[in-house]
Amino acid sequence: MNIAIMVVIVMTVIGLIFGLVLAYANKVFSIEVNPLIHIVEDVLPKGQCGACGYAGCMAYAEAVVNDPNVSPSLCIPGKKPIADLVADLTGKAAAAIEPRVAQIKCNNAISESIKKYNYIGVEDCIAASMVQGGPKGCQYGCIGLGTCARSCPFDALHMGEDGLPVVDEVKCTGCGKCSLICPKHIIGMAPIGSHVGVICNSKDKGNAAKKVCAVACIGCGLCAKSCPYDAIKLENNLAMVDDHICIEKCNNPLCLEKCPTGAILPLTEDARKAFVVIKEAAAKAKAEKDAQKAEKAEKAE
Amino acid sequence: MEYMTLFIGAVVVNNFVLTKFLGLCIFFGVSKNLSASAGMGMAVTAVMTLSSMLAWLVYNFVLIPNGLEFMKTAVFVLLIASFVQLLEMIIKKQAPALYNMWGIYLLLIATNCIVLAVPLEMAEGGLSFLMTVVYAIGSGLGFALAIILMASCREKLRLADVPKSLEGLGIAFILAGMLALAFLGFSGMI
Structure with a gap:
């Protein structure tokens, strides 16, 4: 009993002494931090995504206030408004930032895809990809x-019904965290407003690609040939769209109609409408041709 | 002579990391490059020496007279944690350059077993004040030696062709095991 009381007393006294010393030291050794750092940090979106290259929003705020060489427009989620605000606060000139969103470059629904094997293990793409490159037929x-959906700091990615991730373009800030974490590197960052996108990541050619996925880019190059502005190029048997040329020049996406597998998809409402028009025109042309043929055949008879 | 034995014993024979396997978290975490590990070694040595001195005072003048030796672990934890906090504040204010070098390591040390082990062994062995200081400096240098050795090896390993399955921590564990085996050679020296 005596000892118990002693323990309580000694621990309390020691704790109290240290507490007081620390509190006193906190006063004596306090350092004045530039209040601007806190103001700048308040302005930042606080997703702590690290897209700026710093450990978090606080670290970036500190760097941008203290170091004159750090650009005020490094915050990718904040886009232009935040860059302008930060530039205003720190007295620097904001550089132009191109707003981007994540683009999932795979359209092979998990439920319908061909499987190499049945994966039973940790529900994580990185873990699964370590086993023979993952269970999916297409490597x-x-x-x-x-x-990717779990890594998104802005809750902009969720898994759709077909098992593929879906980007919420309103919420997506373009920080690129998902793009870094995906072991298959299928998430790219595309400028907002891209008309069309090659929704495939397969570097296989022709039959090899088609065997494992019906909507794969087979590297045939028809889209590249059809594009009047040379916006599409083939790299490693995969079509790549130069979104800048596409957005600036093209309003008639011929490439969509040419693709034999449907790997190129319209992304904006306008492109979808244009696609329908092109498709109808193509169908009409085909019907006319067929009709002419039939007529000729009739005449010959 | 007694001090010499104690010192050598702490540095190599009973090396805290490679013989007693304490402080492995920072040993693996901060041994990726040489300059960081040297900073860590210095920080640990300094904190360990100062906190052991403080612990000796508290142990001999507060705990023993009150018959509370069994409370030493709890008291030392409290003591080290607050002391590191205090040290951090002082360094931050008085020597910002040193803080930039050590700052990130100080908080890692605050809850580290190797810093707690020295006061505990001091209490168990009934060392005198001067012996405690020598023992603490020896242990700190022993830690610095181990982590610097490890960091130099890991820097070399970066250029080596490591099998993919052993990359990173895997090869580091093997390396630590080999270093520990080498340090086994010192046992029986005193």
């Missing part, structure tokens, strides 16, 4: 275990 495609 370049989305594994669909949602690692």
Whole structure:
């Protein structure tokens, strides 16, 4: 009993002494931090995504206030408004930032895809991709275990019904965290407003690609040939769209109609409408041709 | 002579990291490059020496007279944690350059077992004040030696062709095991 009381007393006294010393030291050794750092930090979106290259929003705020060489427009989620604000606060000139969103470059639904094997293990794409490159037949495609969706600091990615991730373009800030974490590198960052996108990541050619996925880019190059502005190029048997040329010049996406597998998809409302028009025109032309042929055949008879 | 034995014993024979396997978290975490590990070694040595001195005072003048030796672990934890906090504040204010070098390591040390182990062994062995200081400096240098050795090896390993399955921590564990085996050679020296 005596000892118990002693313990309580000694611990309390020691704790109290240290507490007081620390409190006193906190006063004596306090350092004045530039209040601007806190103001700048308040302005930042606080997703702590690290897209700026610093450990977090606080670290970036400190760097941008203290170091004259750090650009005020490094915050990618904040886009232009935040860059302008930060530039205003720190007295620097904001550089132009191009707003971007994540683009999932795989359209091979998990439920319908061909499987190499049955994966039973940790529900994580990185873990799954370590086992023979993942259970999916296509070695370049989305594994669909949602690692990207879990990594999104802005809740802009979720797994759709077909097992593929879906980007919420309103919420997506373009920080690129998902693009870094995806073990298959199927998430690219595309400028907002791209008309069309090659929704495939397969570097296989022709039959090899088609065997494992019906909507794969087979590297045939028809889209590249059809594009009047040379916006599409083939790289490693995969079509790449130069979004800048596409957005600036093109309002008649011929490439959509040419693609034999449907790997190029319209992304904006306008492009979808244009696609429908092109498709109808093509169908009409085909019907006319057929009619002419039939007529000729009739005459010959 | 007694001090010499104690010192050598702490540095190599009973090296805290490679013989007693304490402080492995920072040993693996901060041994990726040489300059960081040297900074960590210095920080640990300094904190360990100062906190052991403080612990000796508290142990001999507060705990023993009150018959509370069994409370030493709890008291030392409290003591080290607050002391590191205090040290951090002082360094931050008085020597910002030193803080930039050590600052990030100080908080890692605050809850580290190796810093707690020295006061505990001091209490168990009934060392005198001067012996405690020598023992603490020896242990700190022993830690610095181990982590610097490890960091130099890991820097070399970066250029080596490591099998993919062993990359990173895997090869580091093997390396630590080999270093520990080498340090086994010192046992029996005193």
